[in-house]
Amino acid sequence: MRGDTVGIVGAGTFGTALASVLARAGRHVIMWSRDPEIVRSIRTARVCPRLPTAPLPAPLEATADPKELASKARFLVLAVSSTNVRERARELGEVLDGSHIVVHAIGALATPTNERVSEVVAQGIPTLKIGVLAGPALPADLVGNQFSSMVVASAFDEVVAEGRRLLNAPPMLRVYSSKDLAGVELASALSGAYTVALGLADGLDIGSGARAVLVTRAVAEGSRLCAAAGGDLRTFAGLAGLGNMLIRADAKSASADYQLGRRLADGIVSGDGGRTEGARAAIAMTQLAGTLRVRMPVLQGVAGILAGKIEPRDAAKLIGDTVAVEE
Numbered sequence: 001m002r003g004d005t006v007g008i009v010g011a012g013t014f015g016t017a018l019a020s021v022l023a024r025a026g027r028h029v030i031m032w033s034r035d036p037e038i039v040r041s042i043r044t045a046r047v048c049p050r051l052p053t054a055p056l057p058a059p060l061e062a063t064a065d066p067k068e069l070a071s072k073a074r075f076l077v078l079a080v081s082s083t084n085v086r087e088r089a090r091e092l093g094e095v096l097d098g099s100h101i102v103v104h105a106i107g108a109l110a111t112p113t114n115e116r117v118s119e120v121v122a123q124g125i126p127t128l129k130i131g132v133l134a135g136p137a138l139p140a141d142l143v144g145n146q147f148s149s150m151v152v153a154s155a156f157d158e159v160v161a162e163g164r165r166l167l168n169a170p171p172m173l174r175v176y177s178s179k180d181l182a183g184v185e186l187a188s189a190l191s192g193a194y195t196v197a198l199g200l201a202d203g204l205d206i207g208s209g210a211r212a213v214l215v216t217r218a219v220a221e222g223s224r225l226c227a228a229a230g231g232d233l234r235t236f237a238g239l240a241g242l243g244n245m246l247i248r249a250d251a252k253s254a255s256a257d258y259q260l261g262r263r264l265a266d267g268i269v270s271g272d273g274g275r276t277e278g279a280r281a282a283i284a285m286t287q288l289a290g291t292l293r294v295r296m297p298v299l300q301g302v303a304g305i306l307a308g309k310i311e312p313r314d315a316a317k318l319i320g321d322t323v324a325v326e327e
Helices: 013-024 036-045 066-072 085-093 117-124 139-143 157-167 181-203 208-228 239-248 256-265 277-292 297-306 312-326
Strands: 005-009 028-032 061-063 075-078 101-104 130-134 148-153 173-178
Touching (some): 005 013, 005 066, 075 157, 117 130, 181 208, 181 239, 208 297, 256 277
Parallel strands (some): 005 028
Antiparallel strands (some): 130 148
16 A cells, blocks of 8 residues: 555645545545644545645545544655755655655755755655655646646656656556656746746737747747756756646636746736746756856846836847847
């Protein structure tokens, strides 16, 4: 049973949606939340307050005890914010052992060090079996029985094989495989950053032709940075990068990154810059690009707006001029 159980670390929208689709497919799932009220709600009402539309049928379980999670599930999906991943990894490190497999579903770099999330996880837990889960799977689609797909990547064949075995839930969710851990992590983070850019572009009504150019430039930039940072040049054009970006960069997706871009176009930003995972990724990836000396005008424009250094329309013009020159 332990080997066939999926542990979900975190009870946010994506973690809950993934738990829902797996449980409905007959997979045994246990969710870990530090909030006892959320655990109580899942146990008694079969509802997670952060995604109340998600069906959570038995035998799905919930616990606030990390030891129970570790004892009941060998395969874990880390679905928390990039700002919390370091702390969660340390907590898991106290209860996991070398037999556990951990894949994260976090589309950003870990702040403030701008490390890849797998690197931070590896520092906190005792197992080497670490991977990433990424791709165009929206919580609403997973809950609504719409076809979704993702990719699981790791340097270890066992991680990829177990990820595909335990997370495949056809016809609702299909999981593909990759050995390019660094490339998939970076592509996933970059896709969120470029989703902000596309939300901004739509908010400024730049037109379908200019939007198409923006998408192609994003693919070119993202591919360059992935390769410079140790990933495969082709990975960004796959599910974790382009696929992820296209499904989120639409008003119907309700993506936080896309909605942030629209608010930026309207001049509406909260005091903290409206931080989303895509916004954090834009800033962190711009810093990484500077370190690696990779030219990324689109990403730099988004980061400049988020930092309050560039006005949205000025950034759009700067990006447009650069694209024209490079093309």
